Amino acid sequence: MPRTYLFALTDGGGTVPPEVGAARRLVERGHRARVLAEDSMAPEVRATGATFVPWPTAPNRPDRDPANDPLRDWEAPSLLAQARDLGDRLIAGPAPRYARDVLAAVDDERPDLVVTSVFAFGAMAAAQSRGIPFDVLVPNVYALPAPGRTPFGAGLKPARGPLGRVRDRAVTALSTRVFDRYTRDGLNALRADLGLAPLDRSWEQLGAARRQLVMTSPAFDLPGPLPPNARYVGPVLDDPAWADDAPWTAPPGDDPLVLVALSSTFQDQAALLRRVVAALATLPVRGVVTTGPSLDPGAVPGAPNVSVVASAPHRAVLREAALVVTHGGHGTLLKALAADVPVVVLPHGRDQGDNAVRVTLRGAGVALRRTASTDQVARAVRRVLEDPAYARRAAVLGAAVRHDAEHSTLVAELEAVEG
Template sequence: MSHYLFALTDGGGTVPPEVGVARRLVDRGHRVRVLAETSMENEIRAIGAEFVPWEPAGPASGSAPAAAAYRDWETRNPWTLARGMSNHMIAGPARGQARRLLAAVDTERPDLVVCSFVAFGAMAGAEAASVPFDVLVPNIYPLPAAGLPPTGTGWPPARTELGRFRDRAVNAATTRMLSHFTVPRLNELRTDLGSAPLQVIWDQVHRARRQHVLTSRSFDFPAELPPTASYAGPMLDDPVWAHADDWPIPAGTGPLILVALSSTYQAQQRCVQNVIDALARLPVRGLVTTGPGLDPRDLRGRARIEIVRSAPHTQVIDRADLVVTHGGHGTVMKALVAGRPMVVLPHGRDQPDNAARVTARGAGLAVRRTASPARIAGAVQKVLASRSYTDAARRLGDRIRAEVTRSPLVDELERLCPGGPPYRWTPHPEGPR
């Protein structure tokens, strides 16, 4: 039995796959402690792991923030987005993460620390304590890599030298922008911890032993990843709040459409309502799951459409004919594994990139999140009318299922857990403040 310490942040859709990794280690008989936000406590205790809050006394300055603190849906200005990401997801919580992780390591030294992708403070703390750490990437690979279009653009892979130059230029600009807001603050922390400074933001991630990319190689675009990064296949776990023994089946006999637009709030109420109004125009049935971010009572219902806060997507998708989604990685993976085509209305984050991969493989269509009910209805109708979308989704789903079946993830985590180098961290006289 080995001892693992997970350092996780609440990224909404990132929680089920990351907690799913911890669950698989628990199932193998290992001891697993999870440092996480209190919003994740039920998920963690449900898998039999030990829950350790980032801040035992409750939220405080420097602790991991609530997901809603970063209101990225309110702006498309790159500088504002980068500043918000630094303040609320990376540099802002870094000192609190490092402090809490070092306290946990000092109490009981783990064999391996496993970090969320944005838990830079936890990575720095593990590095300072000479404890090996791995990083979980719960979606497509987001760092600059040859062959991949820049993250967040929704672009297809470049086919010409001009396109490849464009990708390099955008990646360089994004790296400089994020580093501008993030690296000075991270280096202040690293200096206090006695660690060498970072040159660019991604240096911290590249110091991990392994980067486990929790998606399918068949789904992502071909790329030259660094030697420490490898595809582990998707984790298909549903969130604990979505588990239910039964769920309402819409009345009627038409095709069943599952509507699942984000488990976190992204100002998606109007978009969801437009989807409901679109389905009402068609001879179909709809099951709309709002997630914790929306109250079903704030939406106008229609005939043959059920609106609920949650339902187990893994079960519902098996009964559905088509999935309408914002393009969150978890929903996209579950739809493909079930061989179901999609209509994708990306809102932001990695969703345009997921939509680009769905459409490139012919497994669905993408429309703007601001699309009218008529436009959405047309896309749904087109996908249902053509067998090619379902066939493409099934072909891709077969490859993804094969990758899930032979995933090396747990074996790699066990193999990377030999006990680590000698404990050498000497705390700063006043600690990482």
């Protein structure tokens, strides 16, 4: 029976294709999907066949120009400042406006299910206050604090022995206190206005979800228990709509093709991209660099064997590629692995250090600091291309990623709601 879904989404750059991909799959199944989202996401939402509705009062950037990025995490001088800005600008600060917009949409639509981005806490509380079930999309590895899981954001390897477990508990406790410091009071004030009980810990808001839908392959994630309402549903490997038909041409020749993709959002990556181009220029390879919508390709001069374009359909490029150089975003990594392509990872922050650990533990690539020199990048590229073990291990992991993408339970979970 057709159902009505209300999506409440925020623009997280690489999180957008899998999240709007969920809406597209529901529309293809004959359901009605209305998507509250930012204007920067409008073309991608409309391409799904869902109804796009811009956020009326909640944060709504017009485009992906860095000047309109509400977080601007590349400017934060410390991890503590990043946590403060995350709470003030993305979670607790705008939560009342997200709640106001979702309440109006819920009262208008009476959807069977509300589906939210992971930081849209106000949208979650609004649905909860109206007695409407809500699901949370987690288009990354599972990052929330949970006993027995490696703490998020520190790029840590799995704990070994009692000292490792003490490390994990200490890091998790510290990160939880910091997160609560900048989010809990604001979220509880909103919940009180909505007639909801207060949270002891801010992350408990996700515990009220009907489902937390973890959109990755468990073969890629590190082992560890999930909360009772969380499910691995497999990755969504869709390219963004703005890249689907983008023209691209690889430099001529038969040398190995290297795809360079550092982020679809601005992370102050131009200097690193220039060093990567300089590194590839010294090697017998062909390079294709995609800068994404937030960075002018003119900021990254190419080379005779390296072309620089704003965008290209990564799925098409990967059919020819022998290596991917990336910042370690979840979507780029899983697309590379699904194509059996090894990687060189230069994490910038966010979840990228954690993703790099998942790659290197499986032997599917190598990781460098984002401050790596031209020579260091060149050595890493040469190392991965010249040692076939990296491609073999990437293919092993890629087979599991493809299987989980092809046998995704995402739609089944979203449809398993009373309506």
